[in-house]
Amino acid sequence: MTQYVGQAMPRYGGIGQVTGTTKYVDDIVLPGMLYAKCLRSPVHKGIVRKLDLSAAEAVPGVVGTLTAADIPGQNLYGFSGDQPVLNNEHLRYKGEPIAAVVAVDEDTCMEALEKVKLEIEEQEPVFDMLEAIKPGAPIVRPGTTHNLLEFFPGVTTRILKLGDVEQGFAEADYVFEDRFVHNVQDHAPIEPHVSVAYWDAADQLVIHTVSQMPYFHLRYLQPIFNLPLSRIRYVGGVIGGAFGAKNDIHADHIAGLAALKFRKPVKYRWTKREDLSYSTKRGAWVFEYKTGIKKDGRITARHIKQWHDTGAYGALSVYAVEKCGMFAAGAYHIPNILVESQIIFTNKPIASSMRGFGVINGQTCVEVHMNKIAEAIGMDPWELRFINAWRDGDQGVTRYTVQGAGGLEAMKKLAELTGVQLPDHLMAMSSRRR
């Protein structure tokens, strides 16, 4: 084993990648394979008043269509369990799947989609999360009275707390505040979302997936298909990039339902334009930071508020926001921390996971905030960080005890690599002791 440490090893399976023989999901072509395409919501918000697929079904080459009525199990899935597979009622974002057509090829699917008779009563959408929490804002989820996600029944603000921030601010010599806004971001892997599903000889539904978390996804798929888990064979492992985009199901449910209904192999793939416009995103974020600090640079309190725009459905936003909250105060010894988090529904595409699960959103804020504080109190930003950096035994906001801290050592290495001369009293500091 040890002979590999410190060595650059050829990529496992990499010969396939350089010879073009690695089979990605879209490389699978099966005899008699059909193709699916989704009818997507043309509006950001509205109610489906009429959905007539008969003209689409009459197009030569169309094998049939899928609607909510074709789902053997439940028409809900996702980490938050709130996403319809096919939605023919209250549409919540532009691009939301309403129905699907299945045909001999994609050209035919597209021709059929144009023939669908769809009537929608358009409603006023809301896009800005801070507008969405004002009284009188359009309501994203029908049957509710507000746009806030409930972490627990009745709990719309998630609070993480260590010590007492009010007392911490009272002890401070200065208090600084900052506000940060992060925009929506797409993962943009080069491989778009795709799935191939078919029945095998053992009467199992086989799905070739690009999933990044197949065991979670199996759990979402099983209740949709209403098949025992033993009859779903979920085949994954080869992915053309994901970056968190493939932590959500985008294609497997549709391909699976079509294979289930038509008993033929079915490929469902998104175009890159669909992917960029309608797939899950890293959601928008607003942060407010407030920090109390002593003249000598010791931080006494930090109060953080984060508002996260999850778009039309919850997906993995809870996960991202909680993880963000856990680390948003930074890798610093702060005796008094309060983190308040809210997740807000809007009529935007669904926000979910993306590289770092929200942690980097908080980290970019906290480090910019630290630089601004250093400038304001006239202290070198290295020094401010060295003074406050985690030492072994410090506590994080959720009361975890820091062990094996390495921030100081990493910063020393960084200084060395970037040619920064740190003063002796900083070089003498260690993560092992305060």
Add this chain to the structure above:
Amino acid sequence: MREVLYYAPTELTEATAILADHRDKAAVLAGGTDLLPKLNYYEVKPHALLYIGRLGLSSIHNGSSALTIGATTTTADLATHHLVQQYAPALAQAARLSGSVAIQNAATIGGNIANASPAADLVVALLALDASVRLLSHSGQRDVHLADFFLGPHLTILQPDELITQIHVPLSPGKTEFLKLGRRKGQTLAVVSVAVRLQLDGDLCHDARIVLGSMAPTPLRCRTAEHLLRGQKITTDLIHQAATQAIAESSPITDQRATAWYRKKAGEALVQRALLQALDKKEVRP
């Protein structure tokens, strides 16, 4: 399924006859770099495709008063051809900066013109060079100044039965420059682009061209700014004035690539830089 016919004629008369037959139901296909994305995404649904890559229109000739460039000459050829480098260096530069290698190998000059994007790089350079296009239909041919060709974004005076067959670039003297600012260096459409040509008479400016891309519904000749320079001694001050005037003539929009505000700021700097750099360039002599 919808029937689409495909033609790949080798004779011009054949090609124009096909266009005449199909009127506006046929799509001309050259390099396909503008048309294929639309076909792939079902944004256009032609009844017939007329491939013009086998008409022998890929050539660059040097006449007594103009370069004649065949409509299906690729951007890659423009970037490297010695005649273009010698007589139309701004066009060679625009070609080099447009798309990427794989795009340049397919993209054609005729396609860049016919597509009529406000960002079309080759068009910006060609306008500064006073180019004209030859249009051929079943019923005849006409030559049109490129400056009179564009009507709006993706709108031109080209009739559905007409083909662009040639581009004429007059061999006129002057110092030229083409500059482009994009979101990144490689394979990117212009946030703003500029082509200039200065015809000098000692230290007096005899004539000038200033053309902006992505700053108006069509690539734009800034005639008032050009007029400011004409007959004047070129100074840094005058160059600044001309740049300010050029931007005053533009009407950029805010889109996914940049805001109108940014385009104006960056555009002004780019025009200044282009004029200054042109002064240092070797003079093109026909």
Add this chain to the structure above:
Amino acid sequence: MKQQVLTFILNGEEVAVLVTPTETLLDVLRERLQITGPKRGCDDGECGACTVLLDGEPVRSCLTLALTVEGRTVTTVEGLMVKGELDRLQKAFYERGAFQCGFCTPGMLMVAKSLLAKNPNPSRDEIRSYMAGNLCRCGSYEEIIEAIQAVAAGEY
């Protein structure tokens, strides 16, 4: 749609295949000939994953209408190996980890192949500018440049 016979040279061998007029070269390679090395990233000309050599020059197979390659020569990543031996670029990409997911690799290799054919000893800037049309979302650009430089330097 009515199908037509398309004949061209694919990786050294003449092939004849039935295609419809709106199919792209990428469609035909992947879906009719099971040549799945070239990848469909965007179908829009932007990503470069579908890049193949047409008469030796890189083009986007997603923007090339299949029927226009009649009689011409197409090389894909599948055609890079000679007599069962990896091409030097394939070796260098493999050994130097010039990819993570590998989805961009078939396109990258074809453009790199054409670069070295024209310019056996490109500078770093020349490599960057020649390869600019091919996106690697995994961010293997450094390793890609190094792999090409290593081949140019005769290390493979």
